[in-house]
Amino acid sequence: MRKALIVGIDYYDHLELLTGCVNDAFAVRAAVERNSDGTLNFALPVVLAGTSTEQPVLKRDLKEAVRKLFADDSDIALFYFAGHGYIEDTGGFLCAGDSETGDDGLALSELMQMANRSRARNKVIILDSCHSGAAGNSTMTTGLAEISEGVTILTASTADQESYETPDGSAGIFTSLFVDALNGAAANLVGDITPGSVYAHIDQSLGPWAQRPVFKTNVKTFVSLRKTEPPIALADLQALITHFPSPDSKFQLDPSFEPERSSGEQDDTPIPPPDPAHTAVFAVLQRYVKVNLVRPVDAPHMWHAAMQSKSCELTVLGQHYWALVEKGLI
Structure with a gap:
Protein backbone atom coordinates (compact mmCIF):
# COMPACT_ATOMS: atom_id res chain seq x y z
CA MET A 1 0.00 0.00 0.00
CA ARG A 2 1.50 3.30 -1.14
CA LYS A 3 -0.18 6.47 0.11
CA ALA A 4 0.43 10.09 -0.88
CA LEU A 5 -0.88 13.36 0.52
CA ILE A 6 -0.18 16.29 -1.79
CA VAL A 7 -0.83 19.86 -0.65
CA GLY A 8 -0.61 23.06 -2.66
CA ILE A 9 -1.77 26.40 -1.26
CA ASP A 10 -2.00 29.58 -3.32
CA TYR A 11 -4.76 31.35 -1.41
CA TYR A 12 -4.17 32.81 2.05
CA ASP A 13 -6.65 34.83 4.06
CA HIS A 14 -3.97 36.99 5.66
CA LEU A 15 -0.60 36.20 4.06
CA GLU A 16 0.70 37.10 0.62
CA LEU A 17 -1.02 35.16 -2.15
CA LEU A 18 1.01 32.65 -4.16
CA THR A 19 0.50 31.58 -7.76
CA GLY A 20 2.31 28.33 -8.51
CA CYS A 21 1.76 26.03 -5.53
CA VAL A 22 -1.53 24.49 -6.69
CA ASN A 23 0.02 23.89 -10.13
CA ASP A 24 2.92 22.21 -8.35
CA ALA A 25 0.59 19.97 -6.36
CA PHE A 26 -1.22 18.70 -9.43
CA ALA A 27 2.05 18.25 -11.33
CA VAL A 28 3.37 16.10 -8.48
CA ARG A 29 0.15 14.07 -8.40
CA ALA A 30 0.37 13.45 -12.15
CA ALA A 31 3.98 12.31 -11.78
CA VAL A 32 3.54 9.94 -8.82
CA GLU A 33 0.11 8.42 -9.45
CA ARG A 34 1.29 5.99 -12.12
CA ASN A 35 4.56 4.53 -13.32
CA SER A 36 5.71 5.30 -16.86
CA ASP A 37 4.19 2.05 -18.16
CA GLY A 38 0.77 3.05 -16.81
CA THR A 39 0.73 0.72 -13.81
CA LEU A 40 -0.57 2.16 -10.55
CA ASN A 41 2.09 3.63 -8.27
CA PHE A 42 0.32 5.63 -5.54
CA ALA A 43 -3.35 4.75 -5.31
CA LEU A 44 -5.67 7.78 -5.40
CA PRO A 45 -3.30 10.45 -4.03
CA VAL A 46 -5.14 12.87 -1.75
CA VAL A 47 -4.78 16.46 -2.94
CA LEU A 48 -5.54 19.50 -0.80
CA ALA A 49 -5.56 22.51 -3.13
CA GLY A 50 -6.09 25.96 -1.69
CA THR A 51 -7.16 28.14 -4.60
CA SER A 52 -9.69 30.68 -3.29
CA THR A 53 -11.89 31.85 -0.43
CA GLU A 54 -14.30 29.07 -1.41
CA GLN A 55 -11.58 26.43 -1.21
CA PRO A 56 -9.12 27.30 1.56
CA VAL A 57 -6.87 24.73 3.21
CA LEU A 58 -7.47 25.19 6.92
CA LYS A 59 -4.90 24.20 9.51
CA ARG A 60 -7.25 21.73 11.16
CA ASP A 61 -7.85 19.99 7.83
CA LEU A 62 -4.16 19.96 6.97
CA LYS A 63 -3.19 18.48 10.33
CA GLU A 64 -5.93 15.85 10.20
CA ALA A 65 -4.91 14.82 6.67
CA VAL A 66 -1.28 14.42 7.77
CA ARG A 67 -2.41 12.39 10.77
CA LYS A 68 -4.38 10.03 8.50
CA LEU A 69 -1.46 9.70 6.10
CA PHE A 70 0.86 8.43 8.81
CA ALA A 71 -1.78 6.48 10.77
CA ASP A 72 -1.22 2.95 9.44
CA ASP A 73 1.46 0.53 8.30
CA SER A 74 1.58 1.38 4.60
CA ASP A 75 4.62 0.49 2.53
CA ILE A 76 5.28 4.16 1.88
CA ALA A 77 3.59 7.34 3.07
CA LEU A 78 4.59 10.36 0.98
CA PHE A 79 3.80 13.91 2.06
CA TYR A 80 4.32 16.82 -0.33
CA PHE A 81 3.68 20.45 0.58
CA ALA A 82 3.95 23.63 -1.50
CA GLY A 83 3.05 26.91 0.15
CA HIS A 84 4.29 29.46 2.63
CA GLY A 85 6.75 28.43 5.30
CA TYR A 86 7.66 30.31 8.46
CA ILE A 87 10.42 30.03 11.04
CA GLU A 88 11.13 31.56 14.45
CA ASP A 89 13.21 30.68 17.48
CA THR A 90 10.79 27.91 18.49
CA GLY A 91 10.96 26.13 15.12
CA GLY A 92 9.44 26.08 11.65
CA PHE A 93 5.85 25.96 10.39
CA LEU A 94 3.88 25.09 7.25
CA CYS A 95 1.33 27.85 6.77
CA ALA A 96 -2.24 26.81 6.12
CA GLY A 97 -4.71 29.02 4.28
CA ASP A 98 -6.06 30.49 7.52
CA SER A 99 -2.65 31.31 9.02
CA GLU A 100 -2.39 34.89 10.26
CA THR A 101 1.13 35.14 11.63
CA GLY A 102 2.95 32.04 10.38
CA ASP A 103 3.56 30.52 13.77
CA ASP A 104 -0.09 29.47 13.83
CA GLY A 105 0.48 27.01 10.97
CA LEU A 106 1.28 23.31 11.22
CA ALA A 107 4.49 23.08 13.25
CA LEU A 108 7.27 21.09 11.63
CA SER A 109 7.81 19.50 15.03
CA GLU A 110 4.24 18.16 14.92
CA LEU A 111 4.71 16.91 11.38
CA MET A 112 7.91 15.12 12.38
CA GLN A 113 6.31 13.68 15.50
CA MET A 114 3.58 12.08 13.39
CA ALA A 115 6.09 10.79 10.83
CA ASN A 116 8.58 9.52 13.40
CA ARG A 117 5.87 7.60 15.25
CA SER A 118 4.22 6.22 12.12
CA ARG A 119 4.14 2.47 11.53
CA ALA A 120 4.56 3.04 7.79
CA ARG A 121 7.74 1.36 6.60
CA ASN A 122 8.89 4.38 4.60
CA LYS A 123 7.97 8.00 5.36
CA VAL A 124 8.98 10.50 2.67
CA ILE A 125 8.48 14.23 3.30
CA ILE A 126 8.93 16.67 0.40
CA LEU A 127 8.61 20.37 1.26
CA ASP A 128 8.67 23.26 -1.21
CA SER A 129 8.36 26.18 1.19
CA CYS A 130 10.58 28.82 2.71
CA HIS A 131 12.76 27.69 5.62
CA SER A 132 11.68 24.08 5.06
CA GLY A 133 15.19 22.81 5.79
CA ALA A 134 14.35 23.14 9.48
CA ALA A 135 12.26 19.96 9.22
CA GLY A 136 13.69 17.26 11.42
CA ASN A 137 16.07 19.57 13.28
CA SER A 138 16.42 19.05 16.99
CA THR A 139 14.78 21.75 19.08
CA MET A 140 17.42 21.22 21.76
CA THR A 141 20.72 20.81 19.91
CA THR A 142 21.87 23.01 17.02
CA GLY A 143 23.01 21.09 13.96
CA LEU A 144 21.41 17.83 15.03
CA ALA A 145 18.60 16.11 13.11
CA GLU A 146 16.21 13.78 14.90
CA ILE A 147 14.48 11.40 12.50
CA SER A 148 13.33 7.85 13.09
CA GLU A 149 14.31 4.88 10.97
CA GLY A 150 12.48 4.87 7.66
CA VAL A 151 12.11 8.66 7.43
CA THR A 152 13.44 10.70 4.51
CA ILE A 153 13.16 14.49 4.18
CA LEU A 154 13.82 16.49 1.02
CA THR A 155 13.30 20.24 1.15
CA ALA A 156 13.55 23.11 -1.30
CA SER A 157 15.84 25.25 0.84
CA THR A 158 17.75 25.45 4.08
CA ALA A 159 16.22 26.68 7.32
CA ASP A 160 17.60 30.16 6.58
CA GLN A 161 16.55 30.44 2.94
CA GLU A 162 13.45 31.25 0.96
CA SER A 163 12.02 28.97 -1.70
CA TYR A 164 11.50 30.59 -5.08
CA GLU A 165 9.03 30.23 -7.91
CA THR A 166 9.86 30.31 -11.62
CA PRO A 167 10.00 33.82 -13.18
CA ASP A 168 6.44 33.54 -14.51
CA GLY A 169 5.15 32.37 -11.12
CA SER A 170 3.55 29.24 -12.54
CA ALA A 171 5.59 26.73 -10.52
CA GLY A 172 8.23 26.37 -7.85
CA ILE A 173 11.81 26.02 -9.05
CA PHE A 174 12.38 23.10 -6.69
CA THR A 175 9.17 21.31 -7.65
CA SER A 176 9.86 21.74 -11.36
CA LEU A 177 13.13 19.86 -10.85
CA PHE A 178 11.42 17.34 -8.57
CA VAL A 179 8.84 16.53 -11.26
CA ASP A 180 11.56 16.28 -13.92
CA ALA A 181 13.37 13.80 -11.67
CA LEU A 182 10.21 11.72 -11.20
CA ASN A 183 9.60 11.71 -14.95
CA GLY A 184 12.91 9.97 -15.56
CA ALA A 185 15.75 12.44 -15.13
CA ALA A 186 16.77 10.73 -11.88
CA ALA A 187 16.19 7.11 -12.95
CA ASN A 188 18.91 4.50 -12.58
CA LEU A 189 19.64 1.83 -15.18
CA VAL A 190 16.77 -0.38 -14.01
CA GLY A 191 14.31 2.53 -14.09
CA ASP A 192 13.98 3.13 -10.34
CA ILE A 193 13.75 6.69 -9.03
CA THR A 194 14.77 6.98 -5.38
CA PRO A 195 14.84 9.92 -2.96
CA GLY A 196 18.62 9.89 -3.17
CA SER A 197 18.68 10.11 -6.96
CA VAL A 198 16.03 12.84 -6.87
CA TYR A 199 18.16 14.89 -4.48
CA ALA A 200 21.27 14.39 -6.61
CA HIS A 201 19.40 15.66 -9.68
CA ILE A 202 18.03 18.73 -7.88
CA ASP A 203 21.31 19.47 -6.11
CA GLN A 204 23.27 19.43 -9.36
CA SER A 205 20.63 21.44 -11.23
CA LEU A 206 20.42 24.29 -8.72
CA GLY A 207 24.15 24.90 -8.44
CA PRO A 208 26.08 26.29 -5.46
CA TRP A 209 24.74 29.87 -5.51
CA ALA A 210 21.00 29.19 -5.75
CA GLN A 211 18.65 28.05 -3.02
CA ARG A 212 20.12 24.88 -1.58
CA PRO A 213 18.01 21.74 -1.24
CA VAL A 214 18.34 19.77 1.98
CA PHE A 215 18.32 15.99 2.23
CA LYS A 216 18.02 14.07 5.50
CA THR A 217 17.40 10.37 5.79
CA ASN A 218 17.55 7.46 8.18
CA VAL A 219 17.01 4.38 6.04
CA LYS A 220 18.72 1.06 5.41
CA THR A 221 17.73 1.05 1.76
CA PHE A 222 16.10 3.57 -0.54
CA VAL A 223 12.51 3.01 -1.61
CA SER A 224 11.56 3.59 -5.25
CA LEU A 225 9.29 6.61 -5.61
CA ARG A 226 8.41 5.75 -9.20
CA LYS A 227 9.33 3.29 -11.91
CA THR A 228 10.16 4.62 -15.35
CA GLU A 229 11.33 3.13 -18.62
CA PRO A 230 14.94 2.02 -18.09
CA PRO A 231 17.53 3.35 -20.53
CA ILE A 232 18.72 -0.19 -21.25
CA ALA A 233 16.84 -3.49 -21.38
Whole structure:
Protein backbone atom coordinates (compact mmCIF):
# COMPACT_ATOMS: atom_id res chain seq x y z
CA MET A 1 0.00 0.00 0.00
CA ARG A 2 1.50 3.30 -1.14
CA LYS A 3 -0.18 6.47 0.11
CA ALA A 4 0.43 10.09 -0.88
CA LEU A 5 -0.88 13.36 0.52
CA ILE A 6 -0.18 16.29 -1.79
CA VAL A 7 -0.83 19.86 -0.65
CA GLY A 8 -0.61 23.06 -2.66
CA ILE A 9 -1.77 26.40 -1.26
CA ASP A 10 -2.00 29.58 -3.32
CA TYR A 11 -4.76 31.35 -1.41
CA TYR A 12 -4.17 32.81 2.05
CA ASP A 13 -6.65 34.83 4.06
CA HIS A 14 -3.97 36.99 5.66
CA LEU A 15 -0.60 36.20 4.06
CA GLU A 16 0.70 37.10 0.62
CA LEU A 17 -1.02 35.16 -2.15
CA LEU A 18 1.01 32.65 -4.16
CA THR A 19 0.50 31.58 -7.76
CA GLY A 20 2.31 28.33 -8.51
CA CYS A 21 1.76 26.03 -5.53
CA VAL A 22 -1.53 24.49 -6.69
CA ASN A 23 0.02 23.89 -10.13
CA ASP A 24 2.92 22.21 -8.35
CA ALA A 25 0.59 19.97 -6.36
CA PHE A 26 -1.22 18.70 -9.43
CA ALA A 27 2.05 18.25 -11.33
CA VAL A 28 3.37 16.10 -8.48
CA ARG A 29 0.15 14.07 -8.40
CA ALA A 30 0.37 13.45 -12.15
CA ALA A 31 3.98 12.31 -11.78
CA VAL A 32 3.54 9.94 -8.82
CA GLU A 33 0.11 8.42 -9.45
CA ARG A 34 1.29 5.99 -12.12
CA ASN A 35 4.56 4.53 -13.32
CA SER A 36 5.71 5.30 -16.86
CA ASP A 37 4.19 2.05 -18.16
CA GLY A 38 0.77 3.05 -16.81
CA THR A 39 0.73 0.72 -13.81
CA LEU A 40 -0.57 2.16 -10.55
CA ASN A 41 2.09 3.63 -8.27
CA PHE A 42 0.32 5.63 -5.54
CA ALA A 43 -3.35 4.75 -5.31
CA LEU A 44 -5.67 7.78 -5.40
CA PRO A 45 -3.30 10.45 -4.03
CA VAL A 46 -5.14 12.87 -1.75
CA VAL A 47 -4.78 16.46 -2.94
CA LEU A 48 -5.54 19.50 -0.80
CA ALA A 49 -5.56 22.51 -3.13
CA GLY A 50 -6.09 25.96 -1.69
CA THR A 51 -7.16 28.14 -4.60
CA SER A 52 -9.69 30.68 -3.29
CA THR A 53 -11.89 31.85 -0.43
CA GLU A 54 -14.30 29.07 -1.41
CA GLN A 55 -11.58 26.43 -1.21
CA PRO A 56 -9.12 27.30 1.56
CA VAL A 57 -6.87 24.73 3.21
CA LEU A 58 -7.47 25.19 6.92
CA LYS A 59 -4.90 24.20 9.51
CA ARG A 60 -7.25 21.73 11.16
CA ASP A 61 -7.85 19.99 7.83
CA LEU A 62 -4.16 19.96 6.97
CA LYS A 63 -3.19 18.48 10.33
CA GLU A 64 -5.93 15.85 10.20
CA ALA A 65 -4.91 14.82 6.67
CA VAL A 66 -1.28 14.42 7.77
CA ARG A 67 -2.41 12.39 10.77
CA LYS A 68 -4.38 10.03 8.50
CA LEU A 69 -1.46 9.70 6.10
CA PHE A 70 0.86 8.43 8.81
CA ALA A 71 -1.78 6.48 10.77
CA ASP A 72 -1.22 2.95 9.44
CA ASP A 73 1.46 0.53 8.30
CA SER A 74 1.58 1.38 4.60
CA ASP A 75 4.62 0.49 2.53
CA ILE A 76 5.28 4.16 1.88
CA ALA A 77 3.59 7.34 3.07
CA LEU A 78 4.59 10.36 0.98
CA PHE A 79 3.80 13.91 2.06
CA TYR A 80 4.32 16.82 -0.33
CA PHE A 81 3.68 20.45 0.58
CA ALA A 82 3.95 23.63 -1.50
CA GLY A 83 3.05 26.91 0.15
CA HIS A 84 4.29 29.46 2.63
CA GLY A 85 6.75 28.43 5.30
CA TYR A 86 7.66 30.31 8.46
CA ILE A 87 10.42 30.03 11.04
CA GLU A 88 11.13 31.56 14.45
CA ASP A 89 13.21 30.68 17.48
CA THR A 90 10.79 27.91 18.49
CA GLY A 91 10.96 26.13 15.12
CA GLY A 92 9.44 26.08 11.65
CA PHE A 93 5.85 25.96 10.39
CA LEU A 94 3.88 25.09 7.25
CA CYS A 95 1.33 27.85 6.77
CA ALA A 96 -2.24 26.81 6.12
CA GLY A 97 -4.71 29.02 4.28
CA ASP A 98 -6.06 30.49 7.52
CA SER A 99 -2.65 31.31 9.02
CA GLU A 100 -2.39 34.89 10.26
CA THR A 101 1.13 35.14 11.63
CA GLY A 102 2.95 32.04 10.38
CA ASP A 103 3.56 30.52 13.77
CA ASP A 104 -0.09 29.47 13.83
CA GLY A 105 0.48 27.01 10.97
CA LEU A 106 1.28 23.31 11.22
CA ALA A 107 4.49 23.08 13.25
CA LEU A 108 7.27 21.09 11.63
CA SER A 109 7.81 19.50 15.03
CA GLU A 110 4.24 18.16 14.92
CA LEU A 111 4.71 16.91 11.38
CA MET A 112 7.91 15.12 12.38
CA GLN A 113 6.31 13.68 15.50
CA MET A 114 3.58 12.08 13.39
CA ALA A 115 6.09 10.79 10.83
CA ASN A 116 8.58 9.52 13.40
CA ARG A 117 5.87 7.60 15.25
CA SER A 118 4.22 6.22 12.12
CA ARG A 119 4.14 2.47 11.53
CA ALA A 120 4.56 3.04 7.79
CA ARG A 121 7.74 1.36 6.60
CA ASN A 122 8.89 4.38 4.60
CA LYS A 123 7.97 8.00 5.36
CA VAL A 124 8.98 10.50 2.67
CA ILE A 125 8.48 14.23 3.30
CA ILE A 126 8.93 16.67 0.40
CA LEU A 127 8.61 20.37 1.26
CA ASP A 128 8.67 23.26 -1.21
CA SER A 129 8.36 26.18 1.19
CA CYS A 130 10.58 28.82 2.71
CA HIS A 131 12.76 27.69 5.62
CA SER A 132 11.68 24.08 5.06
CA GLY A 133 15.19 22.81 5.79
CA ALA A 134 14.35 23.14 9.48
CA ALA A 135 12.26 19.96 9.22
CA GLY A 136 13.69 17.26 11.42
CA ASN A 137 16.07 19.57 13.28
CA SER A 138 16.42 19.05 16.99
CA THR A 139 14.78 21.75 19.08
CA MET A 140 17.42 21.22 21.76
CA THR A 141 20.72 20.81 19.91
CA THR A 142 21.87 23.01 17.02
CA GLY A 143 23.01 21.09 13.96
CA LEU A 144 21.41 17.83 15.03
CA ALA A 145 18.60 16.11 13.11
CA GLU A 146 16.21 13.78 14.90
CA ILE A 147 14.48 11.40 12.50
CA SER A 148 13.33 7.85 13.09
CA GLU A 149 14.31 4.88 10.97
CA GLY A 150 12.48 4.87 7.66
CA VAL A 151 12.11 8.66 7.43
CA THR A 152 13.44 10.70 4.51
CA ILE A 153 13.16 14.49 4.18
CA LEU A 154 13.82 16.49 1.02
CA THR A 155 13.30 20.24 1.15
CA ALA A 156 13.55 23.11 -1.30
CA SER A 157 15.84 25.25 0.84
CA THR A 158 17.75 25.45 4.08
CA ALA A 159 16.22 26.68 7.32
CA ASP A 160 17.60 30.16 6.58
CA GLN A 161 16.55 30.44 2.94
CA GLU A 162 13.45 31.25 0.96
CA SER A 163 12.02 28.97 -1.70
CA TYR A 164 11.50 30.59 -5.08
CA GLU A 165 9.03 30.23 -7.91
CA THR A 166 9.86 30.31 -11.62
CA PRO A 167 10.00 33.82 -13.18
CA ASP A 168 6.44 33.54 -14.51
CA GLY A 169 5.15 32.37 -11.12
CA SER A 170 3.55 29.24 -12.54
CA ALA A 171 5.59 26.73 -10.52
CA GLY A 172 8.23 26.37 -7.85
CA ILE A 173 11.81 26.02 -9.05
CA PHE A 174 12.38 23.10 -6.69
CA THR A 175 9.17 21.31 -7.65
CA SER A 176 9.86 21.74 -11.36
CA LEU A 177 13.13 19.86 -10.85
CA PHE A 178 11.42 17.34 -8.57
CA VAL A 179 8.84 16.53 -11.26
CA ASP A 180 11.56 16.28 -13.92
CA ALA A 181 13.37 13.80 -11.67
CA LEU A 182 10.21 11.72 -11.20
CA ASN A 183 9.60 11.71 -14.95
CA GLY A 184 12.91 9.97 -15.56
CA ALA A 185 15.75 12.44 -15.13
CA ALA A 186 16.77 10.73 -11.88
CA ALA A 187 16.19 7.11 -12.95
CA ASN A 188 18.91 4.50 -12.58
CA LEU A 189 19.64 1.83 -15.18
CA VAL A 190 16.77 -0.38 -14.01
CA GLY A 191 14.31 2.53 -14.09
CA ASP A 192 13.98 3.13 -10.34
CA ILE A 193 13.75 6.69 -9.03
CA THR A 194 14.77 6.98 -5.38
CA PRO A 195 14.84 9.92 -2.96
CA GLY A 196 18.62 9.89 -3.17
CA SER A 197 18.68 10.11 -6.96
CA VAL A 198 16.03 12.84 -6.87
CA TYR A 199 18.16 14.89 -4.48
CA ALA A 200 21.27 14.39 -6.61
CA HIS A 201 19.40 15.66 -9.68
CA ILE A 202 18.03 18.73 -7.88
CA ASP A 203 21.31 19.47 -6.11
CA GLN A 204 23.27 19.43 -9.36
CA SER A 205 20.63 21.44 -11.23
CA LEU A 206 20.42 24.29 -8.72
CA GLY A 207 24.15 24.90 -8.44
CA PRO A 208 26.08 26.29 -5.46
CA TRP A 209 24.74 29.87 -5.51
CA ALA A 210 21.00 29.19 -5.75
CA GLN A 211 18.65 28.05 -3.02
CA ARG A 212 20.12 24.88 -1.58
CA PRO A 213 18.01 21.74 -1.24
CA VAL A 214 18.34 19.77 1.98
CA PHE A 215 18.32 15.99 2.23
CA LYS A 216 18.02 14.07 5.50
CA THR A 217 17.40 10.37 5.79
CA ASN A 218 17.55 7.46 8.18
CA VAL A 219 17.01 4.38 6.04
CA LYS A 220 18.72 1.06 5.41
CA THR A 221 17.73 1.05 1.76
CA PHE A 222 16.10 3.57 -0.54
CA VAL A 223 12.51 3.01 -1.61
CA SER A 224 11.56 3.59 -5.25
CA LEU A 225 9.29 6.61 -5.61
CA ARG A 226 8.41 5.75 -9.20
CA LYS A 227 9.33 3.29 -11.91
CA THR A 228 10.16 4.62 -15.35
CA GLU A 229 11.33 3.13 -18.62
CA PRO A 230 14.94 2.02 -18.09
CA PRO A 231 17.53 3.35 -20.53
CA ILE A 232 18.72 -0.19 -21.25
CA ALA A 233 16.84 -3.49 -21.38
CA LEU A 234 17.11 -5.71 -18.32
CA ALA A 235 18.24 -8.65 -20.44
CA ASP A 236 21.11 -6.56 -21.82
CA LEU A 237 22.09 -5.44 -18.34
CA GLN A 238 22.10 -9.00 -17.03
CA ALA A 239 24.29 -10.04 -19.98
CA LEU A 240 27.18 -7.96 -18.68
CA ILE A 241 28.69 -10.97 -16.93
CA THR A 242 28.38 -13.00 -20.14
CA HIS A 243 30.25 -10.53 -22.33
CA PHE A 244 32.75 -9.67 -19.59
CA PRO A 245 33.70 -12.75 -17.51
CA SER A 246 35.40 -10.51 -14.94
CA PRO A 247 35.02 -6.82 -14.13
CA ASP A 248 38.48 -6.02 -15.50
CA SER A 249 38.34 -8.21 -18.61
CA LYS A 250 38.50 -6.75 -22.11
CA PHE A 251 36.26 -7.74 -25.00
CA GLN A 252 38.35 -8.26 -28.14
CA LEU A 253 36.87 -6.77 -31.30
CA ASP A 254 37.62 -7.06 -35.01
CA PRO A 255 36.02 -5.72 -38.21
CA SER A 256 33.51 -8.61 -38.33
CA PHE A 257 31.69 -6.99 -35.40
CA GLU A 258 31.02 -3.73 -37.26
CA PRO A 259 28.20 -3.88 -39.85
CA GLU A 260 29.09 -0.54 -41.48
CA ARG A 261 31.97 0.00 -43.87
CA SER A 262 33.52 3.37 -44.65
CA SER A 263 33.39 4.52 -48.27
CA GLY A 264 36.97 5.68 -47.91
CA GLU A 265 38.39 2.21 -47.30
CA GLN A 266 40.76 0.76 -49.87
CA ASP A 267 39.20 -2.03 -51.88
CA ASP A 268 42.42 -4.08 -51.75
CA THR A 269 42.54 -3.98 -47.94
CA PRO A 270 41.59 -7.42 -46.61
CA ILE A 271 38.72 -6.77 -44.22
CA PRO A 272 36.53 -9.64 -43.04
CA PRO A 273 32.84 -9.18 -43.81
CA PRO A 274 30.33 -8.52 -41.03
CA ASP A 275 29.37 -11.62 -39.05
CA PRO A 276 25.66 -11.56 -38.04
CA ALA A 277 26.36 -13.17 -34.68
CA HIS A 278 29.15 -10.69 -33.99
CA THR A 279 27.16 -7.64 -35.12
CA ALA A 280 24.31 -8.66 -32.78
CA VAL A 281 26.74 -8.69 -29.85
CA PHE A 282 28.29 -5.44 -31.04
CA ALA A 283 24.86 -3.78 -30.95
CA VAL A 284 24.57 -4.72 -27.28
CA LEU A 285 28.05 -3.37 -26.58
CA GLN A 286 27.12 -0.09 -28.23
CA ARG A 287 24.04 0.15 -26.03
CA TYR A 288 26.36 -0.26 -23.05
CA VAL A 289 28.45 2.62 -24.34
CA LYS A 290 25.39 4.89 -24.55
CA VAL A 291 24.71 4.46 -20.80
CA ASN A 292 28.40 4.68 -19.81
CA LEU A 293 28.86 1.01 -18.91
CA VAL A 294 31.51 0.30 -21.56
CA ARG A 295 34.18 2.30 -23.36
CA PRO A 296 36.51 1.52 -26.28
CA VAL A 297 40.18 0.98 -25.45
CA ASP A 298 42.69 3.17 -27.30
CA ALA A 299 40.07 4.28 -29.81
CA PRO A 300 37.80 7.34 -29.98
CA HIS A 301 34.66 5.33 -30.86
CA MET A 302 33.48 1.75 -30.96
CA TRP A 303 33.57 1.82 -34.77
CA HIS A 304 37.30 2.52 -34.70
CA ALA A 305 37.85 -0.12 -32.01
CA ALA A 306 36.21 -2.76 -34.19
CA MET A 307 37.78 -1.74 -37.50
CA GLN A 308 41.23 -1.51 -35.89
CA SER A 309 40.82 -4.82 -34.01
CA LYS A 310 41.06 -3.23 -30.61
CA SER A 311 38.94 -3.94 -27.55
CA CYS A 312 36.43 -2.44 -25.14
CA GLU A 313 36.19 -2.59 -21.36
CA LEU A 314 33.84 -1.83 -18.49
CA THR A 315 33.81 1.66 -17.03
CA VAL A 316 33.74 2.14 -13.26
CA LEU A 317 29.94 2.33 -13.50
CA GLY A 318 29.98 -0.79 -15.65
CA GLN A 319 32.02 -2.63 -13.02
CA HIS A 320 29.48 -1.55 -10.39
CA TYR A 321 26.56 -2.97 -12.36
CA TRP A 322 28.62 -6.07 -13.25
CA ALA A 323 28.99 -6.75 -9.53
CA LEU A 324 25.27 -6.25 -8.95
CA VAL A 325 24.41 -8.70 -11.72
CA GLU A 326 27.02 -11.20 -10.57
CA LYS A 327 25.58 -11.14 -7.01
CA GLY A 328 22.04 -11.65 -8.30
CA LEU A 329 20.93 -8.19 -7.16
CA ILE A 330 19.65 -7.27 -10.63
